[in-house]
Every structure is written in C-alpha cells, then in structure tokens.
Amino acid sequence: MLKEYYNNIVTYLTQSFGANFIFLTILITTIASVVYFIVISYIITQLDTRYFIRKNKVVKSISLNKSAEANINETSRLTLIKSGLNIVAHIAKIVLGLFLLICGLAMLVLPGQGLITILIGLSLIPFPGKHKLENNLLARKSVRSSLNWIRIKAKKEPFIFD
Numbered sequence: 418m419l420k421e422y423y424n425n426i427v428t429y430l431t432q433s434f435g436a437n438f439i440f441l442t443i444l445i446t447t448i449a450s451v452v453y454f455i456v457i458s459y460i461i462t463q464l465d466t467r468y469f470i471r472k473n474k475v476v477k478s479i480s481l482n483k484s485a486e487a488n489i490n491e492t493s494r495l496t497l498i499k500s501g502l503n504i505v506a507h508i509a510k511i512v513l514g515l516f517l518l519i520c521g522l523a524m525l526v527l528p529g530q531g532l533i534t535i536l537i538g539l540s541l542i543p544f545p546g547k548h549k550l551e552n553n554l555l556a557r558k559s560v561r562s563s564l565n566w567i568r569i570k571a572k573k574e575p576f577i578f579d
Contacts, residue, residue, distance in 0.1 A: 458571070460537065461568060466573075466575070467576075467577050468576065515538065533563055536554050
C-alpha cells in the first residue's frame, strides 16, 4: 500500500512539473543546505568562547578635554552620519535575526539545524526575556554538544556556558 502511494505521488509530480524541474529543485535545496551549514559553522567558529556567558555592562563616564570641545562643531556632522549608519546596521541585524528565526522554525520540520539557527537568530534580535530564552535553548545538551562539536572540528576551544 505504501509503495503504491509512493508511485502515485512520483507519477503525479513527474507529470505536473517534469523530471528536470524536480531534479533542479532537489539540487538547489541540497546546495543551499550545504552552503548554509558552511556559513553557520563559520559564524560559530568565529564567536568567542565566552560568548554565551552573560556580561554585566559597566557604564563609563566620558570626560572631554579642551581640545575635544573645540572640535565638537566639526565632528557633529560625522556623529550624525555615524548614528544614521548605526541605525541602519541595527535594523539590518534585526531583519537578519528575524529571517534566521523563521528559517530555524521551518528547519524544525525540514532538514537543517533548526535549534542552532533559532539560537543565532534570537541572539541578533533585542527583546525582553532574550537571555532567559537563549539559556533555555542552551540548557539542551544536544544544542551544547552540536555547538562544541563544530568548534572542536575547527580546532577551536569549546564554548563556556553559564
């Protein structure tokens, strides 16, 4: 019965789309999966070993000296340009994070590294409770071992977790 069902699906797909289209779809999907794995592996190997340790932010006060006060007018235009570029970069980071989050959710049922992709996507998006959700994902032994396996294969030190 299962074999007959499989033959019916193959016949329907071949008649509807053609064998070349199906082959091209499988080829593109395979190439995209391999490229995605290489990019994610590169990102994981470039992170610091203490990346997942929560950092306490220390605010430092900045004092201006007299020569810096004289240059404020000249640098104010550059500061506006830099702040505009920072906003664009921040928005691009959030959009990339949302894209990776959606891809990761899809990879929970499709082939791919779903939980690791969700973790990377969440690390790019700022929202309340972010660290708690990241820690919940990192509490899974399979996620930790996958992250460290990739780093060990690249001859990097494994991550240090909280």
